[in-house]
Amino acid sequence: MEGIQVSVQTAGSAGQISIIKVGGYIDTTTSSEVERALNSLLKQGRFQIIIDLGNVDYISSAGWGIFISEIKAIRENNGDLKLVQMIPDVYEIFELLEFHHILDVYDTVPAAINKFEESQYVEMVPKTEAQPQRVQPYGGEQQQQPQQPQQQPPRPPQPTPTPGNYNNNPFQQQQQQQPSRPTPPPPPPPTNPQQPQQPKRPNILDLVNMSVENKIKYLVAQNPNMGAYKINKRLNSADFGFTKVGWFGVRSWLSKLGLNSRQNRRRFAANYRNM
Numbered sequence: 001m002e003g004i005q006v007s008v009q010t011a012g013s014a015g016q017i018s019i020i021k022v023g024g025y026i027d028t029t030t031s032s033e034v035e036r037a038l039n040s041l042l043k044q045g046r047f048q049i050i051i052d053l054g055n056v057d058y059i060s061s062a063g064w065g066i067f068i069s070e071i072k073a074i075r076e077n078n079g080d081l082k083l084v085q086m087i088p089d090v091y092e093i094f095e096l097l098e099f100h101h102i103l104d105v106y107d108t109v110p111a112a113i114n115k116f117e118e119s120q121y122v123e124m125v126p127k128t129e130a131q132p133q134r135v136q137p138y139g140g141e142q143q144q145q146p147q148q149p150q151q152q153p154p155r156p157p158q159p160t161p162t163p164g165n166y167n168n169n170p171f172q173q174q175q176q177q178q179p180s181r182p183t184p185p186p187p188p189p190p191t192n193p194q195q196p197q198q199p200k201r202p203n204i205l206d207l208v209n210m211s212v213e214n215k216i217k218y219l220v221a222q223n224p225n226m227g228a229y230k231i232n233k234r235l236n237s238a239d240f241g242f243t244k245v246g247w248f249g250v251r252s253w254l255s256k257l258g259l260n261s262r263q264n265r266r267r268f269a270a271n272y273r274n275m
Contacts, residue, residue, distance in 0.1 A: 003030050004026065005055075006022055008037055009021065019052055019109065020037050020050070021055075022053055028062045034051075038066065047077045048079050049081045050114050051081065052084055053083055053087075054084070058089075062095070064094075064099060082110050082112040083105050084112050085107065088232075092229045092230075095228070095262070096227070098261075189237040207239055208240065213253065213257070219235070225262060225265075228247055242251045
Protein backbone atom coordinates (compact mmCIF):
# COMPACT_ATOMS: atom_id res chain seq x y z
CA MET A 1 0.00 0.00 0.00
CA GLU A 2 1.26 3.48 -0.83
CA GLY A 3 2.63 5.33 2.20
CA ILE A 4 3.60 2.25 4.21
CA GLN A 5 5.84 -0.79 3.86
CA VAL A 6 5.40 -3.81 6.13
CA SER A 7 7.58 -6.93 6.25
CA VAL A 8 7.88 -9.80 8.75
CA GLN A 9 11.06 -11.60 9.77
CA THR A 10 11.98 -14.21 12.37
CA ALA A 11 14.79 -14.07 14.93
CA GLY A 12 15.93 -15.67 18.16
CA SER A 13 17.89 -18.82 18.97
CA ALA A 14 14.87 -20.99 18.20
CA GLY A 15 13.21 -18.69 15.66
CA GLN A 16 10.53 -17.90 18.23
CA ILE A 17 10.71 -14.10 17.81
CA SER A 18 8.86 -12.25 15.04
CA ILE A 19 9.96 -8.83 13.80
CA ILE A 20 7.46 -6.59 12.01
CA LYS A 21 9.43 -3.94 10.15
CA VAL A 22 7.39 -0.88 9.23
CA GLY A 23 8.31 2.07 7.03
CA GLY A 24 6.46 5.25 6.11
CA TYR A 25 3.64 6.53 8.29
CA ILE A 26 0.89 4.79 10.26
CA ASP A 27 -2.46 6.56 10.17
CA THR A 28 -6.11 5.68 9.66
CA THR A 29 -5.64 4.58 6.04
CA THR A 30 -2.41 2.59 6.49
CA SER A 31 -2.80 1.12 9.99
CA SER A 32 -4.80 -1.83 8.59
CA GLU A 33 -1.58 -3.20 7.02
CA VAL A 34 0.16 -3.31 10.39
CA GLU A 35 -2.94 -4.77 12.03
CA ARG A 36 -3.17 -7.50 9.39
CA ALA A 37 0.47 -8.51 9.90
CA LEU A 38 0.07 -8.52 13.68
CA ASN A 39 -3.13 -10.58 13.65
CA SER A 40 -1.52 -13.10 11.29
CA LEU A 41 1.26 -13.72 13.83
CA LEU A 42 -1.19 -14.08 16.71
CA LYS A 43 -3.23 -16.67 14.78
CA GLN A 44 -0.02 -18.67 14.28
CA GLY A 45 0.56 -18.67 18.03
CA ARG A 46 3.58 -16.35 17.83
CA PHE A 47 3.47 -14.00 20.80
CA GLN A 48 7.06 -12.72 21.04
CA ILE A 49 6.86 -9.75 18.71
CA ILE A 50 9.14 -6.79 17.95
CA ILE A 51 7.86 -3.75 16.03
CA ASP A 52 10.74 -2.01 14.22
CA LEU A 53 9.71 1.64 13.81
CA GLY A 54 13.08 2.95 12.66
CA ASN A 55 11.69 4.12 9.29
CA VAL A 56 8.32 5.37 10.58
CA ASP A 57 7.92 9.16 10.45
CA TYR A 58 4.47 9.46 12.03
CA ILE A 59 2.00 7.36 14.04
CA SER A 60 -1.59 8.50 14.57
CA SER A 61 -3.92 7.48 17.37
CA ALA A 62 -5.20 4.66 15.15
CA GLY A 63 -1.71 3.21 14.92
CA TRP A 64 -1.07 3.42 18.65
CA GLY A 65 -4.46 1.84 19.25
CA ILE A 66 -3.39 -1.34 17.42
CA PHE A 67 -0.48 -1.96 19.78
CA ILE A 68 -2.39 -1.04 22.95
CA SER A 69 -5.44 -3.16 22.09
CA GLU A 70 -3.41 -6.33 21.46
CA ILE A 71 -0.88 -6.13 24.31
CA LYS A 72 -3.23 -7.68 26.90
CA ALA A 73 -3.96 -10.78 24.81
CA ILE A 74 -0.28 -11.14 23.95
CA ARG A 75 0.85 -11.08 27.58
CA GLU A 76 -1.93 -13.45 28.62
CA ASN A 77 -0.23 -15.97 26.29
CA ASN A 78 3.17 -15.47 27.97
CA GLY A 79 4.37 -13.14 25.22
CA ASP A 80 5.18 -9.48 24.80
CA LEU A 81 5.29 -6.71 22.22
CA LYS A 82 8.34 -4.43 22.15
CA LEU A 83 8.85 -1.26 20.14
CA VAL A 84 12.32 -0.37 18.84
CA GLN A 85 14.18 2.45 17.06
CA MET A 86 11.54 5.18 17.33
CA ILE A 87 12.71 8.52 15.97
CA PRO A 88 12.62 11.50 18.41
CA ASP A 89 9.40 13.01 17.00
CA VAL A 90 7.53 9.71 17.30
CA TYR A 91 8.91 8.98 20.77
CA GLU A 92 7.90 12.45 21.96
CA ILE A 93 4.25 11.69 21.17
CA PHE A 94 4.64 8.20 22.63
CA GLU A 95 5.87 9.67 25.92
CA LEU A 96 3.31 12.45 25.88
CA LEU A 97 0.54 9.83 25.71
CA GLU A 98 2.29 7.98 28.57
CA PHE A 99 2.33 4.71 26.64
CA HIS A 100 5.81 4.03 28.07
CA HIS A 101 3.98 2.77 31.17
CA ILE A 102 2.39 0.03 29.02
CA LEU A 103 4.82 -0.85 26.23
CA ASP A 104 8.57 -1.53 26.44
CA VAL A 105 10.87 0.50 24.21
CA TYR A 106 14.42 -0.36 23.08
CA ASP A 107 16.98 1.56 21.07
CA THR A 108 17.97 -1.34 18.81
CA VAL A 109 16.52 -4.61 17.54
CA PRO A 110 19.34 -6.73 19.08
CA ALA A 111 18.61 -5.22 22.49
CA ALA A 112 14.96 -6.31 22.27
CA ILE A 113 15.97 -9.78 21.04
CA ASN A 114 18.39 -10.20 23.95
CA LYS A 115 15.63 -9.22 26.37
CA PHE A 116 13.40 -11.95 24.98
CA GLU A 117 16.25 -14.46 25.14
CA GLU A 118 17.09 -13.57 28.76
CA SER A 119 13.49 -13.80 29.95
CA GLN A 120 12.31 -17.08 28.50
CA TYR A 121 8.89 -17.84 29.87
CA VAL A 122 8.78 -20.92 32.05
CA GLU A 123 5.70 -23.03 32.67
CA MET A 124 4.18 -22.63 36.06
CA VAL A 125 5.12 -25.42 38.44
CA PRO A 126 1.97 -27.07 39.82
CA LYS A 127 1.48 -26.62 43.49
CA THR A 128 2.09 -29.69 45.66
CA GLU A 129 -0.98 -31.10 47.31
CA ALA A 130 -1.17 -30.96 51.05
CA GLN A 131 -0.08 -34.19 52.70
CA PRO A 132 -2.83 -35.96 54.66
CA GLN A 133 -2.37 -35.88 58.40
CA ARG A 134 -1.07 -39.17 59.82
CA VAL A 135 -3.41 -40.85 62.25
CA GLN A 136 -2.03 -43.18 64.86
CA PRO A 137 -3.58 -46.67 64.89
CA TYR A 138 -6.23 -47.48 67.39
CA GLY A 139 -4.82 -48.28 70.78
CA GLY A 140 -1.59 -46.41 70.18
CA GLU A 141 -2.86 -43.06 71.29
CA GLN A 142 -1.32 -41.72 74.41
CA GLN A 143 -3.70 -41.20 77.23
CA GLN A 144 -4.06 -37.63 78.16
CA GLN A 145 -3.14 -36.95 81.71
CA PRO A 146 -5.78 -35.07 83.65
CA GLN A 147 -4.76 -31.53 84.19
CA GLN A 148 -4.02 -30.67 87.76
CA PRO A 149 -5.72 -27.54 89.00
CA GLN A 150 -3.21 -24.80 89.46
CA GLN A 151 -2.86 -23.74 93.03
CA GLN A 152 -2.98 -20.03 93.54
CA PRO A 153 -0.39 -18.58 95.90
CA PRO A 154 -1.79 -17.57 99.25
CA ARG A 155 -2.75 -13.94 99.51
CA PRO A 156 -0.88 -11.84 102.03
CA PRO A 157 -2.95 -10.88 105.05
CA GLN A 158 -4.73 -7.59 104.63
CA PRO A 159 -4.06 -5.02 107.37
CA THR A 160 -7.00 -4.47 109.63
CA PRO A 161 -8.13 -0.88 109.39
CA THR A 162 -8.12 0.96 112.66
CA PRO A 163 -10.62 3.64 113.59
CA GLY A 164 -9.57 7.06 112.60
CA ASN A 165 -7.33 6.19 109.68
CA TYR A 166 -10.02 6.39 106.97
CA ASN A 167 -9.56 10.09 106.70
CA ASN A 168 -5.85 9.58 106.09
CA ASN A 169 -6.53 7.83 102.76
CA PRO A 170 -5.01 10.17 100.12
CA PHE A 171 -7.53 9.02 97.50
CA GLN A 172 -10.44 10.11 99.66
CA GLN A 173 -9.07 13.53 100.46
CA GLN A 174 -10.20 16.34 98.23
CA GLN A 175 -7.43 18.24 96.56
CA GLN A 176 -7.30 21.87 97.33
CA GLN A 177 -7.97 24.03 94.35
CA GLN A 178 -5.05 26.22 93.45
CA PRO A 179 -5.86 29.72 92.27
CA SER A 180 -5.46 29.92 88.48
CA ARG A 181 -2.66 32.12 87.28
CA PRO A 182 -3.32 34.58 84.47
CA THR A 183 -1.95 33.42 81.09
CA PRO A 184 0.83 35.69 79.87
CA PRO A 185 0.22 37.35 76.50
CA PRO A 186 2.00 35.77 73.50
CA PRO A 187 5.31 37.37 72.51
CA PRO A 188 5.06 39.87 69.66
CA PRO A 189 6.09 38.60 66.21
CA PRO A 190 9.61 39.44 65.08
CA THR A 191 9.91 42.64 63.14
CA ASN A 192 11.95 41.03 60.35
CA PRO A 193 10.78 37.44 59.84
CA GLN A 194 13.20 35.34 57.83
CA GLN A 195 11.77 34.29 54.49
CA PRO A 196 12.51 30.75 53.24
CA GLN A 197 15.52 30.81 51.01
CA GLN A 198 14.87 30.11 47.36
CA PRO A 199 17.37 27.97 45.44
CA LYS A 200 19.98 30.15 43.81
CA ARG A 201 19.58 30.39 40.07
CA PRO A 202 22.89 29.58 38.39
CA ASN A 203 24.36 32.07 35.96
CA ILE A 204 25.32 31.32 32.37
CA LEU A 205 28.87 30.39 33.30
CA ASP A 206 27.64 27.92 35.91
CA LEU A 207 25.30 26.29 33.39
CA VAL A 208 28.08 25.90 30.85
CA ASN A 209 30.50 24.36 33.36
CA MET A 210 27.97 21.96 34.84
CA SER A 211 28.29 18.24 34.24
CA VAL A 212 25.83 16.64 31.84
CA GLU A 213 24.03 15.00 34.76
CA ASN A 214 23.53 18.29 36.60
CA LYS A 215 22.43 20.05 33.41
CA ILE A 216 19.72 17.47 32.85
CA LYS A 217 18.63 17.70 36.50
CA TYR A 218 18.44 21.47 36.23
CA LEU A 219 16.34 21.33 33.05
CA VAL A 220 13.98 18.75 34.57
CA ALA A 221 13.58 20.92 37.69
CA GLN A 222 12.76 23.97 35.55
CA ASN A 223 10.24 22.16 33.32
CA PRO A 224 9.40 18.54 34.25
CA ASN A 225 7.05 18.27 31.26
CA MET A 226 9.96 18.32 28.81
CA GLY A 227 10.83 14.96 27.28
CA ALA A 228 14.14 13.66 25.99
CA TYR A 229 13.76 15.39 22.62
CA LYS A 230 13.26 18.89 24.07
CA ILE A 231 15.93 18.40 26.75
CA ASN A 232 18.41 17.48 24.03
CA LYS A 233 17.55 20.63 22.09
CA ARG A 234 18.05 22.81 25.21
CA LEU A 235 21.39 21.17 25.94
CA ASN A 236 22.58 21.91 22.39
CA SER A 237 22.08 25.65 22.88
CA ALA A 238 24.33 28.56 23.86
CA ASP A 239 22.94 28.61 27.42
CA PHE A 240 24.42 25.18 28.07
CA GLY A 241 27.59 25.53 25.99
CA PHE A 242 26.22 23.55 23.01
CA THR A 243 26.42 20.27 24.92
CA LYS A 244 26.09 17.42 22.42
CA VAL A 245 24.57 14.37 24.07
CA GLY A 246 22.06 13.15 21.50
CA TRP A 247 18.50 12.03 21.96
CA PHE A 248 19.46 8.45 22.84
CA GLY A 249 22.06 9.77 25.28
CA VAL A 250 19.48 11.94 27.07
CA ARG A 251 17.12 8.98 27.28
CA SER A 252 19.91 6.92 28.80
CA TRP A 253 20.62 9.62 31.40
CA LEU A 254 16.93 9.98 32.29
CA SER A 255 16.64 6.23 32.77
CA LYS A 256 19.80 6.18 34.90
CA LEU A 257 18.51 9.02 37.10
CA GLY A 258 15.03 7.49 37.43
CA LEU A 259 13.47 10.42 35.52
CA ASN A 260 12.23 8.56 32.44
CA SER A 261 8.57 9.20 33.30
CA ARG A 262 6.78 12.52 33.58
CA GLN A 263 5.45 11.62 37.03
CA ASN A 264 8.97 11.04 38.36
CA ARG A 265 10.21 14.27 36.80
CA ARG A 266 7.42 16.26 38.43
CA ARG A 267 8.21 14.70 41.80
CA PHE A 268 11.89 15.51 41.35
CA ALA A 269 11.09 19.11 40.39
CA ALA A 270 8.94 19.59 43.50
CA ASN A 271 11.74 18.27 45.74
CA TYR A 272 14.33 20.39 43.89
CA ARG A 273 12.41 23.60 44.56
CA ASN A 274 12.17 22.74 48.30
CA MET A 275 15.91 22.26 48.61
